[in-house]
Every structure is written in structure tokens, then in C-alpha cells.
């Protein structure tokens with residue numbers, strides 16, 4: 001492990017402390033997003049202290065966590081934000097609902113914020129960089145808190161259409177976005193109903209399902225996702241010398257379903273896999289690969305050695321990733337990195353060449369499941 005504030009990738013302390021203009025509606029939503037699951041988790045612990053923690057509670061926590069964590073990492077992140085694979089409208093809808101049930105914000109908000117993170121990583125404009133906010137340890141802790149959860153209270157939403165124009169143009173995505181609160185409520189009602197049924201129709205089973213499969217599950221996944229933003233830019237290995245402070249955080253790999261290989265991701269953000277060597281586990285990549293084998297998703301971008309069918313099974317050109325690194329990006333294994341190179345670590349797959357404006361033009365028959373994103377390179381560094 002190497003410290004966040006030493007060595008390559010270190011970013012200077014931020015001089016600004018908060019955006020000048022506060023989006024009050026976003027701040028109110030942040031209080032709900034952060035506060036309700038926190039209170040619900042406290043209630044779940046009190047409930048378990050009085051009535052016990054049953055196997056039904058554990059089952060619903062695990063199952064709902066699995067569905068929604070894959071919805072966030074596979075759906076909101078790799079599919080909607082980076083277009084690392086394509087899918088039809090039914091599968092698109094399922095990814096969107098699963099991600100929305102995580103209650104981290106509607107899909108267009110999530111995508112816009114994440115693309116802004118890639119466009120301005122660790123610079124002014126990055127919505128959740130954990131850079132120091134002032135001198136000394138106090139400044140570092142303030143920056144870490146901002147990168148973890150504080151950013152939700154200062155985030156502004158005016159760039160949604162600019163950051164995610166492909167999302168805004170997509171009627172299916174906008175419909176998923178519009179019904180965000182329905183999906184969140186469904187994510188609470190489903191475990192409550194399942195708890196009621198599995199317990200033989202008891203109120204105890206329903207309440208346990210709501211608290212553990214609903215609110216505590218949201219709380220846990222929230223902090224795992226935010227830890228990728230905060231810890232993932234603070235502590236961990238840097239096998240790739242990217243222009244940011246991104247790190248691979250191995251202890252979080254399983255619970256983040258592969259999202260914590262964050263340096264791998266910043267080095268090659270358009271890949272459907274975050275696993276760059278055989279020792280790295282990436283459950284989301286495995287699910288995408290299984291769905292690909294079943295024909296439920298297509299045009300997935302894999303590292304070359306992982307490409308399952310090097311054939312012309314899917315001859316359709318893949319849309320470009322909105323954050324394809326520039327040709328001169330130093331997203332290559334760092335020769336002086338402080339980690340022990342893994343012998344079987346492959347060379348990263350080359351990214352598709354940047355397309356011409358003609359190639360990047362919106363498709364005439366836009367179906368809503370594989371829109372053409374636009375490049376945000378000009379807004380980055």
C-alpha cells in the first residue's frame with residue numbers, strides 16, 4: 001500500500017472550499033439520500049437487538065445488495081456512463097431499475113456526475129475528488145469527507161444535458177429517470193414483501209425485510225460506492241501511471257463487485273472488465289461476460305486476451321466511450337510504481353481510435369439502448 005499523498009499522482013491541495021452557488025433542491029435530496037438509509041440502519045440494528053437477526057433478514061440483505069450493486073457498477077457505471085457494452089431495451093430497462101433501486105440518484109444525474117469526475121479528475125470541476133481542503137491533517141480529512149459524501153450537499157445539476165446529452169436524448173433512459181422514486185420505493189417494497197412471504201405472513205418478517213433488505217442495504221452500498229471515490233483516490237496500488245490519484249483498493253474488490261480496481265478503470269475506462277490480471281476479482285465483469293455469452297448484451301469491450309469470441313459475431317461498430325483517453329495519455333503500467341508487478345498482468349487493450357465527427361454523429365434510428373455518446377475530452381485537462 002502506498003499513501004495517497006506521496007509519490008506519483010499526488011494532486012495539490014484545493015484552494016476553493018465549495019461552489020459559490022448552492023443547489024438547494026439537490027441539497028435537500030442529499031439529506032434524504034444520506035439521512036434516510038442512515039436512520040433506517042440504526043432502526044434495523046435496534047430491531048435486531050429486540051427481535052433477532054433472522055436468516056430471512058440475511059438472505060434479503062445479500063440478494064438485494066447483489067442486485068443493486070450490480071445495477072450501479074454494471075448498469076449505471078459501465079453501461080450507461082461508459083458504454084462499455086450494448087444491450088436491447090429490455091436489458092437496458094433492467095439495468096436502469098436495478099441501479100435506481102440503489103437510491104444513489106436518478107440515472108441521468110449519476111451518469112452526468114460520473115462523466116464530470118472523469119473529465120476533471122482531481123482538478124477543479126471534479127465533483128468528488130478527495131483532495132485536501134486546506135493545510136495539514138485537518139485539510140486532508142475535510143477533503144476526504146468531501147470526496148466521500150460531503151460533495152452530495154454541494155453538487156449542482158445544471159450540466160446534466162451537457163455531460164450526458166446521449167442520456168437526455170434517449171426516451172427510454174429519460175423514462176427510467178422520470179420514475180426514479182418508483183424504483184426506489186420498489187427496492188424497499190420488494191424485500192418487505194419477500195420477508196412477509198418467507199416468514200409465513202408475519203409483520204416481523206416484513207419489517208425485517210424492509211429494514212435489512214431495503215434501508216440497511218442502501219446504506220451499505222452507498223458507502224461502498226462512495227468509498228471508491230474517496231479511498232479509491234487516496235490509498236492503494238497504482239499499477240498504471242494515470243494523470244490522477246486513482247488507486248486499486250483490493251480489500252474492497254468483492255463488496256464493490258469489481259468497482260474498486262479504480263486505477264485500472266481510470267487507465268482504461270471504456271472496458272467492460274476491471275480485472276487486469278488473474279488475481280483480481282471482478283464480479284461485474286463476470287456477469288457482463290455471462291450475459292454476453294447468453295446473447296443478452298453485445299459489443300462488450302474486453303482486454304484483448306479476455307475477448308471471448310474474436311469473430312465477426314457482432315460486426316456493428318461500437319460507439320466510442322465518452323472518456324476514451326487521448327493517444328498521449330500515460331495510462332500505461334508505471335515503470336517506477338511501488339507495487340510488485342504481477343507476472344501475468346497483460347498489456348492493456350488499446351482503445352478504439354477517436355472517431356471523426358461523421359462517425360460520431362447520432363444514429364438516424366436511435367433505439368434508446370446504444371446511443372452515440374459525445375466526447376468530453378475538450379472539457380478535461
Ligand SMILES: [Zn+2]
Pocket residue numbers: 117121229232233246262266
Ligand atoms: Zn475516480
Ligand SMILES: [Zn+2]
Pocket residue numbers: 077081082114118265269
Ligand atoms: Zn468510470
